[in-house]
Amino acid sequence: MSPAPAPAGRGHEDPGLQPERTVLSWGRTMLALCTAAAVYLKWLPMHGVFVLCLFTFALCLAGGIYATQRLRYRRSATGIAGERITPDAVSVLLTSGACVLLGVLGITTLLLF
């Protein structure tokens, strides 16, 4: 017997729970960013207030992920239900670019400040 269809816009029928797993994966990345931001604060006494820029940047990125989690779940659930999903190139490139920038700013802080 096939399962009853999920109410429109509220869920999906994927027993692999792909949308949940993907959103949780973004959530773990957000927590890793918060941890990196907190560790950056340890540089404050050594490298001065420029470190606050790094801290704020990492926290803003984490906040951006948090703010889009609901949208992300809806996109995944809709994609699974419709058997078609758009690869999230914007999020991937933004996240990757932001992490590279965090590294560049970290090295700059370390060597110049």
Next chain:
Amino acid sequence: MSDPQDPAERRRGALSERLLRGGAEPDPRFTLANERTFLAWIRTSLAFLAGGIAVEAFTGDIFDVAVRTFLAVVLLLLGMLLSAGAAVRWLNVERSMRHSAPLPLPLIAPLVAVGGAIASGVLVVVVLTR
């Protein structure tokens, strides 16, 4: 091949359209799995970035300034390379899936191994020669 006149194809957005030309839309489960793998690499890169910061912040009593700075810069560079490599890998895997081609080898995996080995080697040498 995908049809650019297809409404679903037009919905993909300019960036996806530009980066992922041709082929057929893969199973959405595989696309999401690829996204989660990308995120796992990003978390690995964040661990390297946090490790670099931690070496500089917490090992003042163990290493002199030059060693500490060298280790921190190596770890931060590795984190940056992994972040960039994760996006490239995501793109290559997505392209391969669209064209039903074999998935590419993860070239960033040896990077983690070599980078970790260099950082560990420096640590061992410094600890043994103090």
